[in-house]
Amino acid sequence: MDDRTLEALGLAEAPREHPLSYPGNWPTESGLLHRGRLLRLRAVPHRRLAKWMVEQPPGGFLAGTTSHSPVPLNYALMSANQTLIGGRYPVVSVGSNACPAQLLHKMEGLGVSSTIPMVKAHVSGIGIGVSAYVSTLGYVSSSPFHTPGQGRDLFITWLDAAQLEIVDASEGISDRDGEYDRVLIPGADFPMELDSGELLGGAYLYVHRYGVIQDGSGAPRPHPGERQLLTDLLSESRQLREWFGGTPEEFSSRARGNEQLCEKGTRLFADEGRVTDSGLRHYVTAEPARTVYDDLHPLNSLPPGSFHTGRTPDSFDQRGAGVVR
Numbered sequence: 001m002d003d004r005t006l007e008a009l010g011l012a013e014a015p016r017e018h019p020l021s022y023p024g025n026w027p028t029e030s031g032l033l034h035r036g037r038l039l040r041l042r043a044v045p046h047r048r049l050a051k052w053m054v055e056q057p058p059g060g061f062l063a064g065t066t067s068h069s070p071v072p073l074n075y076a077l078m079s080a081n082q083t084l085i086g087g088r089y090p091v092v093s094v095g096s097n098a099c100p101a102q103l104l105h106k107m108e109g110l111g112v113s114s115t116i117p118m119v120k121a122h123v124s125g126i127g128i129g130v131s132a133y134v135s136t137l138g139y140v141s142s143s144p145f146h147t148p149g150q151g152r153d154l155f156i157t158w159l160d161a162a163q164l165e166i167v168d169a170s171e172g173i174s175d176r177d178g179e180y181d182r183v184l185i186p187g188a189d190f191p192m193e194l195d196s197g198e199l200l201g202g203a204y205l206y207v208h209r210y211g212v213i214q215d216g217s218g219a220p221r222p223h224p225g226e227r228q229l230l231t232d233l234l235s236e237s238r239q240l241r242e243w244f245g246g247t248p249e250e251f252s253s254r255a256r257g258n259e260q261l262c263e264k265g266t267r268l269f270a271d272e273g274r275v276t277d278s279g280l281r282h283y284v285t286a287e288p289a290r291t292v293y294d295d296l297h298p299l300n301s302l303p304p305g306s307f308h309t310g311r312t313p314d315s316f317d318q319r320g321a322g323v324v325r
Contacts, residue, residue: 002058004037006100011038014101015226019138019252022226024099026155030195032076033100033116041073041117043195048298049119049158050074050085052196073117082115083160086294090156090203092121092185092192094128095142095223097167097206098155106166117158124151125190126205129212129220130229132275133179134265138256140229141179143208145220146279156192156203158293171206173288180206183283184291187299199299202291207280213269214276226252239268 006012015022031038032054040055053070060068061079074084096102100118107114127150131143159167172178185205192200213233215221223229230248234241243264244251255262269275 002037004039004055004057006036006038006104009038011100014105015096015099015139016102016105016137019256020226020230020248022139023095023142023223024102026098027100027118027120030117030119031100032073033103033114033118034076034080035115036104038100038118039076040070041119042070046197048196048198049117049194049293077115080115082113085117085158087292088117088158088160089164089290090158090200090293090296091164091167091182092123092126092144092203092205093155093157094126094144094205097157103157106170107163110166112162112166113160116163119156119158119194120153121156121195121200122151122193123154123156123190124149124192126152126154126185127220128152128223129278130223131179131208132210132213132266132269133208134255134262134269135179136255136257136259136262138252139226140213140233142223143180143212144205144278144280145212151191156200164290168288179210180208181281181284182288183207183280183285184289185280185283187296191299197300201296201298203296204289205280205283207278207284210266210270211275212278213274218276220276220278237268237272239272240265243268 002008011025011027013021013024015024027038030041032041034057037057039057042053044051044053050073052073054073054076055070056068061076077084103116104114125146125148127145127147128142129145131141135141168182171180173180173182182204184202186202187200192203212220227248230251234244234246234251243261244254
């Protein structure tokens with residue numbers, strides 16, 4: 001039995017197809033999304049991500065593979081003819097981009113590879129709020145806000161250039177009237193620790209242009225899940241109920257594909273004084289940065305200790321990873 005398919009893991013439902021399931025089901029552990037499976041990805045202490053070990057899919061990553069033991073992540077990516085980890089862009093996810101089915105839907109719908117490392121990390125300074133925006137996909141999405149001194153587990157996806165362009169487009173990065181800006185948050189301001197002990201030098205984050213919805217006291221409101229969120233928002237606004245109906249199902253159905261109505265709902269959030277700043281807008285630059293993982297040097301020294309080096313025999317198999325033996 002193949003127990004690593006998204007169906008077997010309960011991760012197969014995409015919010016783009018089921019809006020009230022937003023933000024979708026997140027994995028419980030790090031993994032490599034590959035051909036409809038989420039393969040286990042295990043940290044190697046004091047080693048960067050290329051050295052982490054990934055379980056192989058049925059049949060292995062290479063045709064004719066006889067051993068199905070775990071292999072280094074870079075070896076897996078190279079064998080699958082995918083961009084190696086050092087040339088990818090780490091992106092912190094606070095919403096549906098941490099849902100494997102949503103990523104699969106975005107990539108395969110445009111004919112792009114959906115092979116993506118998804119790594120759980122402990123991130124400090126980022127909370128999950130509510131975007132002050134009604135999406136034509138039929139939901140009100142999550143959006144990050146600054147929570148100094150507070151940490152939580154989030155997923156970081158490592159995207160190649162083509163995948164990053166697709167996610168950028170889905171967040172409206174190139175659209176003057178789009179929803180989000182992609183910013184590079186420094187690890188010194190937002191500590192991001194992987195299970196290997198590595199402290200990332202930085203990562204990308206999508207920050208909402210319209211701000212986030214506040215909780216009544218002026219502080220950003222946490223996102224409780226779509227059905228509960230819509231229930232609460234509708235109960236608090238008579239005008240919202242008149243336009244979108246009295247239930248989450250009605251809201252989602254009326255909003256889906258109705259650009260004019262969604263624009264009215266977005267303006268209403270501001271008109272009713274529901275919007276506050278995320279505390280992250282000062283990281284926005286004129287042009288989104290494009291710095292790959294290899295150029296985002298970790299904040300701590302990896303690995304610790306010292307090594308003795310000698311000549312490596314020609315017969316030594318590096319298995320796709322840069323090594324010192």
